[in-house]
Amino acid sequence: MPRTLPRSAFTLMELLIVVAVIALLVGIVAVTLRGVRGAASRTNSLSALRQMVMGYTLYSHDNNGRLLPGYIDTTLMDPGEPFKDLRVLLPSGESLIDVDMQSYVWRLAPYVDDSWQTFFEEADAGAMAGFSAEYQRMENQSHTPGSISEHPSFGLNSIFVGGDSEHGGVEDQNPWQNTLPAMAATRLSQVVNPTRVIVFAPAAMAAAAASDDVYEDISVGFCEIRAPYLALVGDTWEIQQWSIAGNGLVEQATTGNFIAPPGGGLPIARTAKDVGNGGREPIPVAHLDGSTAVQAITDLMADMRRWDPFEVSLHKVQ
Numbered sequence: 001m002p003r004t005l006p007r008s009a010f011t012l013m014e015l016l017i018v019v020a021v022i023a024l025l026v027g028i029v030a031v032t033l034r035g036v037r038g039a040a041s042r043t044n045s046l047s048a049l050r051q052m053v054m055g056y057t058l059y060s061h062d063n064n065g066r067l068l069p070g071y072i073d074t075t076l077m078d079p080g081e082p083f084k085d086l087r088v089l090l091p092s093g094e095s096l097i098d099v100d101m102q103s104y105v106w107r108l109a110p111y112v113d114d115s116w117q118t119f120f121e122e123a124d125a126g127a128m129a130g131f132s133a134e135y136q137r138m139e140n141q142s143h144t145p146g147s148i149s150e151h152p153s154f155g156l157n158s159i160f161v162g163g164d165s166e167h168g169g170v171e172d173q174n175p176w177q178n179t180l181p182a183m184a185a186t187r188l189s190q191v192v193n194p195t196r197v198i199v200f201a202p203a204a205m206a207a208a209a210a211s212d213d214v215y216e217d218i219s220v221g222f223c224e225i226r227a228p229y230l231a232l233v234g235d236t237w238e239i240q241q242w243s244i245a246g247n248g249l250v251e252q253a254t255t256g257n258f259i260a261p262p263g264g265g266l267p268i269a270r271t272a273k274d275v276g277n278g279g280r281e282p283i284p285v286a287h288l289d290g291s292t293a294v295q296a297i298t299d300l301m302a303d304m305r306r307w308d309p310f311e312v313s314l315h316k317v318q
Helices: 012-062 105-112 116-120 125-139 275-279 297-302
Strands: 154-156 198-205 229-233 236-240 242-244 250-252 265-267 282-287 292-296
Touching: 012 105, 012 116, 012 154, 012 198, 012 282, 012 292, 105 116, 116 125, 242 297, 250 265, 282 297, 292 297
Parallel strands: none
Antiparallel strands: 154 198, 198 265, 198 282, 229 236, 242 250, 282 292
């Protein structure tokens, strides 16, 4: 009988099967690693948010229950105005100019041991290098005013918590200079349910003009974050600030006055592979009671009790 020679090579079918198995394994590993990286990034963000909201609470304790105000127009720091005594020094002893103190960043920094990098946890390496260089220039009083303070990774829900003299329209939002019913809680005792109300969440500045670019720059953040709605009319929340498109992308609403100088903050899920997953990807948030959690943006959009400190019922949304 003829001797059967041993096989020395794969058949084409076997080779295709091996390639398919390898491709499947690579795909599984890639998805797993992406999930691990996303979870690690959210963990780091939650840690930063815990420090920030603890500092926010300490500020309130040091100021007789007054909540840290959000974006403050420089005129409110003039003599005789509500924040005339609000001055901040860097650890080096350098005094900041008013425009640097408009956002919450340098006013909150002393309550997180001046670890200003905490506010920029989600900034990418390039943006962080730029912020670090800018901070050195700040200490030498040769920086560009406001370039760091307006772009932390996390926005403050300042229209509803603490007060905001700039975003959303001064006439409605400024709790210090008008006679309208207050939209913002300026004291902790005014908040109905601090375990639910969002103080900080990841934000990015909305594009200044209508375009395909929803965010001006996803590598940096913005000091203020908008609630999905602005006004409770009867039993319905109206004046939509942002919405979620069919592709899951967070976008500024086409109705209402979304953009007011110097811009507005949209929620963002920077850990998502594609920013278009923003409606479904969970984002880290910090609450007024000091707790943190991860929550899908779609859920945050559906319940204004997460944003409004005076809201007690789940009212309808527009």
